Amino acid sequence: MSKKELNIFKLLSEKPWEESQKVIDDKHDGKTLTLSREKLGVRTIMVVSTVIFSLFIVSYSDRMLVHDWRSLSEPWLLWINTIILIFTSFVFHKTKILSDKSEFEKAKNYLLLVGFLTFAFITGQLLVWQHYINLGQYASTNPANAFFYLFTALHALHVLGGLFFWGRATTKLFTKNFNILKIKQAIELCAIYWHFLLIVWFILFGLMIAT
């Protein structure tokens, strides 16, 4: 049995009661996928988040067609935040490569930089909010505004959730006696999640610019 492939049709047509199938089944180690449970967990979370954001996007496109829709003009600060987020993802990728090579001393600094940049991103988003509020653009002013606040808030909440796990990984890395494999996995999964949030932001931001 080499790397497991999940062919759902093949799997569902197995006949567990037959002698030939029995021989194969008795050797089965009980795992469906060659993935760690943590990785599968992150993937599941990403699927659920994708469904949530997709449904918001569907609502957005439906609501957009009504005549009272007034598009927002995006301030330049939002572009800077986007660049910060891209840079964060890039740094996280570097961190992951370093941790794969077990260069944890360097990885520590990079990981701190990731945290700093992410907090900078969230601060930047709050500044954008302040900018709009100063202009008198509240959530109730226009549906486009409402969606803007909703999207940014939800995205920021996802980022904060990621920061929780980033915090756990970082504190573990700074303790003396850490489990190397667990740290490697934690950094890898956090990096994946950060890339995911970057893509989500591209889609949301792109949608708001385009309409």
Add this chain to the structure above:
Amino acid sequence: MSDEYTDNKIEAKSADSSSGGYAPPTDHIPAKEAPDQELYHAKSFWTKWVFCQDAKVIGVQYALTATAIGMIGLILSWGMRLQLGFPETFSFLGPATYYQSVTMHGMIMVIYLLTALFLGGFGNYLIPLMVGARDMVFPYVNMVSYWMFLVAVLVLIASFFVPGGPTGAGWTLYPPQAILPGTPGSELGIVLMLVSLALFVIGFTMGGLNYVITILQARTRGMTLMRMPLSIWGIFTATVLALLAFPALFVAAIMMTLDNLLGTSFFMPEIFTMGEKLETGGGSPILFQHLFWFFGHPEVYIVALPAFGIVSDVISVHARKNIFGYRMMVWAIVIIGALSFIVWAHHMYVSGMNPWFGFFFATTTLIIAVPTAIKVYNWVLTLWRGNIHLTIPMLFSLGFIVTFVNGGITGLFLGNVIIDVPLSDTYFVVAHFHMVMGIAPLMVVFAAIYHWYPLITGRHLNQTLGKIHFWITFIGAYAIYFPMHYLGFIGVPRRYFEMYDSPYMTSGVGLNQFITIAALIVGFTQFIFLYNIFTSWYKGEKSERNPWKANSLEWHTPDFPPTHGNFGKELPVVYRWPYDFSVPGCDKEYIPQNVAPSEVPTAKVEKT
């Protein structure tokens, strides 16, 4: 340090094989060499029984909380029935309270009772035991999931005590009326309801993560997916549905909360009230309905699929026969799950959609009847020439089959646009959905409790009380809902607080009184059942190990009832599916899943 090193080495093997990216494994690692799951060992009373990470305790916590809130739902239904049956005698329920009762009854029963009981309760208890795992894969997250659920329930209960009371918008919470003055609970009640739902969804996602990954990745050696008991298949598919469908409820709840609190207009159209135009406008109430039912229809199957699975196992064990067409049962569960995402608009035939839309959704709805019918045939064929033991779990399972067929057939009528439109707002629909997703899944809940109670407590429930419980519940449910179909046919509208002297009500008055009395009796019987559960816990007749002679792993733990870690020192190894009853050539009447072929050399392969 040296200990840790060897530890790491073992982990390195499994981590390598699991990451897949840089070092593709050449061979799989046999389960026995993989490190055992690290379990959190409780040290104090608090971590053992309250903030517990053991899935079995969490399951019981879920079940008790769900039952407690479910009892509130039951009592609310009594209030409604008294009002409908005897409007003059029992006038304590005003129109506002009536609508609040309807709303809370619906929401509590569907989400906080049935969903939490099947997935949170039975899911937590049965998944690790049945697939041969020590615990869920993320026990801590699992614990947080329960506490989120508890907070959601408490927020829901809190809404009874805020000014204006709980929301009375109907369990579907349609805007704009749900958040406009005039609807009871439109101030704080609806906000608490939406917050509670959002919390429930977050909590459930944490639990669902555990159920799915435990089933996929933490099974014991030899337990292939197609050797799993159907209960697990049902719970698994339902959890996947829930993970994909609950986000829609979450999204809708968030947007409506904002509409209410911040004055946005996601769902609020232009509205004139008291001669003044509200500031909102342009929003689409239909959008909410789509979001709600995109969650709402899969929700029906989130409740039904675990019931299908559990009832298959109960029938098979108590009829001492393998389940007829195991593979088809699995396929049906998966197909029903997939189809449930493309039928949601059959709840919205009367909301003014494009007629072609209705055509599409009527077609998909009727297609679901095919896999569902397959399941019913297979249950019946499992019973056919089986050695049927009329135990209480079996009685409830038989009750389920009949009730489900009944509710399913009225569903075929209502799935057609042309029949649904006139019947949509009548008691016919109330009778239909109570039969198909109220009584039928509850029958399975009862069957499952009578079946697994000895496993959980080591004692049997009282049989006499059980028989009384079954017969009154079964006959009583029909006494309640059969007349309701008739009320629907003669045009009695649902959701009305009082009919006064409407002409079509003349023949309905007596029926309504009859239904109310039946509902009170059936409701009271559930308290007998609760009494039975609580007294049997320490007074019931002691159960021997594996009293029903079942094959699945949960009955074959070294300790009975199973203790922390489930399976003693070594995890069981599975050699067969859980349906080896009366295998030809074998001198044993049943062969548990963990019995090796060498122990039963004469057993022949059973054709199915």
